[in-house]
Amino acid sequence: MNKVILIGNVGADPEIRRTQDGRPIANLRIATSETWRDRNSGERREKTEWHTVVVFNEGLCKVVEQYVKKGAKLYIEGQLQTRKWQDQQGQDRYSTEVVLQGFGSTLTMLDGRGEGGGASGGRGSGAGGNDYGDDYGAPAPASSPSRGGGSGGNFSRDLDDDIPF
Amino acid sequence: MNKVILIGNVGADPEIRRTQDGRPIANLRIATSETWRDRNSGERREKTEWHTVVVFNEGLCKVVEQYVKKGAKLYIEGQLQTRKWQDQQGQDRYSTEVVLQGFGSTLTMLDGRGEGGGASGGRGSGAGGNDYGDDYGAPAPASSPSRGGGSGGNFSRDLDDDIPF
Amino acid sequence: MNKVILIGNVGADPEIRRTQDGRPIANLRIATSETWRDRNSGERREKTEWHTVVVFNEGLCKVVEQYVKKGAKLYIEGQLQTRKWQDQQGQDRYSTEVVLQGFGSTLTMLDGRGEGGGASGGRGSGAGGNDYGDDYGAPAPASSPSRGGGSGGNFSRDLDDDIPF
Amino acid sequence: MNKVILIGNVGADPEIRRTQDGRPIANLRIATSETWRDRNSGERREKTEWHTVVVFNEGLCKVVEQYVKKGAKLYIEGQLQTRKWQDQQGQDRYSTEVVLQGFGSTLTMLDGRGEGGGASGGRGSGAGGNDYGDDYGAPAPASSPSRGGGSGGNFSRDLDDDIPF
DNA sequence: TTTT
DNA sequence: TTTT
Numbered sequence: 001m002n003k004v005i006l007i008g009n010v011g012a013d014p015e016i017r018r019t020q021d022g023r024p025i026a027n028l029r030i031a032t033s034e035t036w037r038d039r040n041s042g043e044r045r046e047k048t049e050w051h052t053v054v055v056f057n058e059g060l061c062k063v064v065e066q067y068v069k070k071g072a073k074l075y076i077e078g079q080l081q082t083r084k085w086q087d088q089q090g091q092d093r094y095s096t097e098v099v100l101q102g103f104g105s106t107l108t109m110l111d112g113r114g115e116g117g118g119a120s121g122g123r124g125s126g127a128g129g130n131d132y133g134d135d136y137g138a139p140a141p142a143s144s145p146s147r148g149g150g151s152g153g154n155f156s157r158d159l160d161d162d163i164p165f
Numbered sequence: 166m167n168k169v170i171l172i173g174n175v176g177a178d179p180e181i182r183r184t185q186d187g188r189p190i191a192n193l194r195i196a197t198s199e200t201w202r203d204r205n206s207g208e209r210r211e212k213t214e215w216h217t218v219v220v221f222n223e224g225l226c227k228v229v230e231q232y233v234k235k236g237a238k239l240y241i242e243g244q245l246q247t248r249k250w251q252d253q254q255g256q257d258r259y260s261t262e263v264v265l266q267g268f269g270s271t272l273t274m275l276d277g278r279g280e281g282g283g284a285s286g287g288r289g290s291g292a293g294g295n296d297y298g299d300d301y302g303a304p305a306p307a308s309s310p311s312r313g314g315g316s317g318g319n320f321s322r323d324l325d326d327d328i329p330f
Numbered sequence: 331m332n333k334v335i336l337i338g339n340v341g342a343d344p345e346i347r348r349t350q351d352g353r354p355i356a357n358l359r360i361a362t363s364e365t366w367r368d369r370n371s372g373e374r375r376e377k378t379e380w381h382t383v384v385v386f387n388e389g390l391c392k393v394v395e396q397y398v399k400k401g402a403k404l405y406i407e408g409q410l411q412t413r414k415w416q417d418q419q420g421q422d423r424y425s426t427e428v429v430l431q432g433f434g435s436t437l438t439m440l441d442g443r444g445e446g447g448g449a450s451g452g453r454g455s456g457a458g459g460n461d462y463g464d465d466y467g468a469p470a471p472a473s474s475p476s477r478g479g480g481s482g483g484n485f486s487r488d489l490d491d492d493i494p495f
Numbered sequence: 496m497n498k499v500i501l502i503g504n505v506g507a508d509p510e511i512r513r514t515q516d517g518r519p520i521a522n523l524r525i526a527t528s529e530t531w532r533d534r535n536s537g538e539r540r541e542k543t544e545w546h547t548v549v550v551f552n553e554g555l556c557k558v559v560e561q562y563v564k565k566g567a568k569l570y571i572e573g574q575l576q577t578r579k580w581q582d583q584q585g586q587d588r589y590s591t592e593v594v595l596q597g598f599g600s601t602l603t604m605l606d607g608r609g610e611g612g613g614a615s616g617g618r619g620s621g622a623g624g625n626d627y628g629d630d631y632g633a634p635a636p637a638s639s640p641s642r643g644g645g646s647g648g649n650f651s652r653d654l655d656d657d658i659p660f
Numbered sequence: 661t662t663t664t
Numbered sequence: 665t666t667t668t
């Protein structure tokens with residue numbers, strides 16, 4: 001288990017790079033902030049934390065490319081990853097990033113910008129990174145009749161096979 | 166581990182009850198929705214799920230009482246809990262709720278309503294349920310010098326003892 | 331956002347049903363427990379919460395079918411869903427379940443049972459529900475050179491298209 | 496929202512430091528690993544990610560001090576934090592850590608080591624970081640009668656005031 | 661560098 | 665440097 005969940009604002013328009021074979025990679029800077037009140041002075045104080053988010057997931061990259069701009073509020077779910085690199089002096093350096101890459105990765109816009117724009121849903125919404133023109137059938141139709149009810153329904157979803165998360 | 170995370174909208178103004186000893190308990194109905202596009206018709210479809218949220222945590226109840234209204238967008242973190250009760254025929258019935266009660270429970274307003282009203286932070290923001298006039302010192306000042314740096318700072322926080330989450 | 335995370339033990343061997351078109355659906359009962367010490371008596375006390383988990387995701391169903399037995403310790407990530415049904419008196423009844431169905435759903439064995447059996451990983455491990463004989467290339471190879479380093483790598487993953495989570 | 500959830504193994508015995516005023520700070524290295532099967536060769540492959548975890552929370556530090564050893568399997572919930580420091584050349588360097596500091600921070604042992612040792616619970620278990628000799632009353636006793644039942648119970652918990660998470 |  |  002290696003999961004990061006962020007809700008925050010994008011500090012600058014995303015950078016989109018492409019690999020040699022044309023695959024997009026998006027880089028985002030996300031700010032999360034917390035506020036508290038000083039115990040002594042009673043003043044409100046704030047601390048902002050900045051996160052680097054790297055989106056390898058192609059579908060999510062498309063969402064980023066089309067909809068995410070500086071200032072957008074995002075819900076992000078990814079993994080922590082530290083990569084090693086060498087600086088100009090040849091010294092080892094490490095950078096830790098929140099990586100969105102397939103399994104368990106999500107990006108949802110929370111401020112209603114973007115196409116159609118809803119945001120309260122986890123799975124969906126127009127700009128939510130989960131809606132690439134696919135249909136994943138009727139949502140969760142039913143469950144075990146043995147536990148008391150349920151029609152049985154049609155269970156037409158095929159999430160394993162054809163949904164590109 | 167028993168954790169529920171919801172981001173959704175409040176369906177009606179919260180009900181606040183009080184126990185005999187005056188402790189508040191808030192009940193909320195929260196809608197989360199997901200949208201998707203029908204594979205055949207290409208139409209956008211939506212499914213909404215409704216959740217019952219019960220807030221036992223006193224600080225969070227105050228936030229609910231003061232700031233949460235019908236339509237508010239909330240971030241909720243709590244636990245799943247099923248309680249048994251008898252209906253009028255004396256039959257056992259079960260209700261499953263998302264309970265906010267201390268440890269790991271959170272409620273944050275995401276739409277900037279309420280006092281001061283920020284929302285992007287996890288720990289804080291005016292109406293965020295984490296800001297009861299307390300000060301929890303300077304945020305996380307530093308870390309192990311042995312891993313390369315850090316001033317050591319003053320580590321003045323006393324989160325274990327005096328912060329009422 | 332509608333997410334449930336559970337770590338707990340399976341109360342009985344899973345039930346696997348099949349839909350008319352042959353799709354499997356697994357039902358699990360999971361216990362999460364918490365302990366605490368009584369403030370007055372100093373005694374240790376415990377409370378167990380039982381959850382019904384319904385696995386629609388076909389790949390995860392296979393994992394359940396092959397590896398999950400009574401007593402297994404599982405990590406579960408799914409969505410809360412309440413369905414309505416009628417009891418024998420024709421009254422409306424509601425059951426709330428944790429549904430594993432595609433996006434953001436996970437099931438990982440935490441006790442090293444099952445094929446090869448690892449458990450500490452988030453994405454994988456032999457019986458972890460994320461390992462259906464696929465290769466998703468080299469893991470997250472690199473990131474934006476503009477932020478200081480990184481070879482660029484080969485970015486050979488194709489998680490959007492061919493990984494059946 | 497700034498949350499990190501890790502389940503992994505401790506790479507070395509924790510380091511415990513103390514601030515000038517005697518407050519403990521624990522440093523942990525945690526490995527999370529994922530495995531997958533190579534698409535071409537069919538070989539099992541593995542990637543391990545290492546995380547630095549800094550525990551400021553005093554109660555959790557005690558748990559670490561007493562129970563956490565090299566090899567322990569832990570559940571960690573904390574926040575991402577990047578701190579800036581200067582290396583010996585005076586250059587700015589950054590380190591990103593998972594910080595456990597009050598609100599929403601958790602550490603639970605998952606391998607049944609430690610006093611009493613359970614692990615499946617989220618809130619508790621003997622060595623689970625949530626059990627400092629406190630009583631938080633009867634667990635979540637009830638909910639809104641208006642939604643169909645529940646005795647009302649005694650609501651004796653006082654989580655806001657006296658539980659030192 | 662964001663947002664409230 | 666862990667674990668499976």
